[in-house]
Amino acid sequence: MKKFYLIVIILAIATVGLSSKWQDNKDAKPQKKSVSKAKTTKTGKEKSNQQKMMKKLYTNCKTCHTYEYPTKSDPALVNCPRSKMISVFHRPEEGPIIVKMNDIYGKYGPVIFSHRIHSEMSEMSGGCNGCHHYNTTGPVLKCKKCHAEERKREDLSKPDLNAAYHRQCINCHRQWNRNVNCDGCHKLKENDSEQKIAILVNAVSNAQHPEIPHPEKVVYETKYNKGKFVTFFHDEHNKIFGIQCIECHRDENCIRCHDINRLKKGNNISFQQKKIHKTIDEHHKPCVACHQKQSCDKCHKSNIMDRFNHTITAGWALKHYHQTISCNKCHGGKIGKVNRNCSSCHKKWELGNFNHSVTGIILNENHKEIDCESCHENKNYSVKPVCNSCHDDKNYPKDKPGRIKSIRVVSRK
Amino acid sequence: MKEISRRSFLTSIGAAATGSLAISANQALSQPTNILSEDRRGVLVDTSNCVGCRSCEWACKNAHGIDAGDIESYKDRSVFNNMRRPGIDSYTVVNEFSNEKNPLLPIDVKVQCMHCDKPACVSACIVGAINKHEDGSVVWDTDKCIGCRYCMVACQFQIPVFEFEKAIQPEIRKCDFCYERFKKGKLPACVEICPLEALTYGPRNELIKLARQKIKRNPEKYINYIYGEKEVGGTSWLYLASRDFQSIGLPKLNNKPAPGVSESIQHGIFAYFVPPVALYSWLGAMMWITKRKEEVKQEKEIDYV
Structure with a gap:
């Protein structure tokens, strides 16, 4: 009799257990359905539009959410600061x-604020991110979106909006001006009529970036014993080799070029004033991109x-x-000895189609x-021409076989 | 009946006077309040954000009814040539220190009362004229102040100043954390005007969290230390800096609260005025007993004669 009761109890427990499990499954199913329903409602035009939009903004769901199906109650947003998400690629x-x-x-x-001038130069000092930090994909956020006005x-x-604005500007401007006076950027409201603002807007809109003074050469005194001095000819690299400012001056302090005191002094500037x-590795970084294969003594000299x-x-x-x-x-990729005969480069120069006036003398x-x-003689054009084979009393640089043409030297860009 | 001698009369009067004085003094002297509220406020000074515009100095004077002058005159940077201390007409000053890393970005440091959690001045004040309030501020009361200048000696930041020029009713003066403005729900004047929010006002606990966060995010920018978190038992004003705090004019101090030692001695001696009363009553009793003995002796001598 006891055994019978035991079996009945066990059976009862089992049925309860199973039914509850089945109940669980039943609960779970509609949930799944609701997810798929939500998914299916966005099919068709709406979905393709959304995808197009996201493609345009270089994003997918995971850019902002930690998993694929965020809900309104649990948006599962990626943690701020989203510095890695910055996508201001304008x-x-x-x-x-x-x-x-x-x-x-x-x-x-x-x-x-002269946004254009600042943004053009920003490339050399941290890029757009320097000011537009923590910007998500899409349109550029306004400062007051995150920074409270109160x-x-x-x-x-x-920081609040007031501080956020000032912190962006003042660190460069105080170094440039050597003061923290308000009137550099601000105009008192009482002096600000509509007309005056319009004049100011016009002036700032048309402002051009001032000419940046740059040195002819910079001499670095290094700790390298075999050759202490490195002489860097800035203008050669800039003008002849055509290296853009940004290629060396990346992520630099604005003050490297913007210094009101230097500008006042004119071109007579010592660029070695400030030790950095x-x-x-950081010192060599701008040079090694080109001078990679050269030995140290190419640049490091004893004088x-x-x-x-x-x-x-x-x-x-x-x-x-x-x-x-x-x-x-003339030299191709590698600087070295080059055949000095004109014809080695000027292959088309032959008798009949050669215009002698390009040499500066019109025959x-x-x-x-x-x-x-x-x-x-012997078609060697690098040697001075001889006159005495015909003229006894003539000699080349003194006498010329024609008139001299003034040559307009085209400045390099 | 035996006549009361002059001496015994004076003795008894003296004892009675001492006793009554002890009791009345105990009632008259108000105990200084020293509230250490969980929600007390503080200010986090981020010296890397301060540019030395000195608008805080101007705003402070205005808030305390001191002639502030024209704000334009505060642009003069030659004042930074000398180290300044808060004075009777300026409860806060900004000092500038050169920065070897970048000479164009000097380090500016605002100085004012630190509003200690366990203020030495409150403990030193014998008339209870300085009190610590629930917002964290340490405020002095001019009506009670007797000008003993004990608070000046006690303060380890050398903040309270005394009107030495004034012959009649000179006062002790120092930053009061804009207690009057706090009561009206306003921010301290310096915090409100700072254009860079180098001064962040808020609950002290949160400010410490914020400071930790800043250090963690910019380990190259700040040294890993919050000045004022533990100094002399903690202060309401906290500082962050890019280099060692002693090099920017903040004193190196022990973490133990300053009043700890002095208070235990001082308060021990004067606790509820029991020890002085006990001492004087013991002295009185001794005098009475010796006097009595002499009298008895004299009486005996008279008997023999």
């Missing part, structure tokens, strides 16, 4: 020319190097058009007709 031309900042009520009128507030993790603490002079180094003076062309034009009627070799 060009300076896409941004506004000026920004009128007039969000904070106070004694000052609006600040007219100083008395609950969330202290972010950098590691050896200050003279400017590169083609006449001294190569023994061949650059004249006329040769001064204006880039090195690679007169008598000389136009004669062979090249009559003056240029």
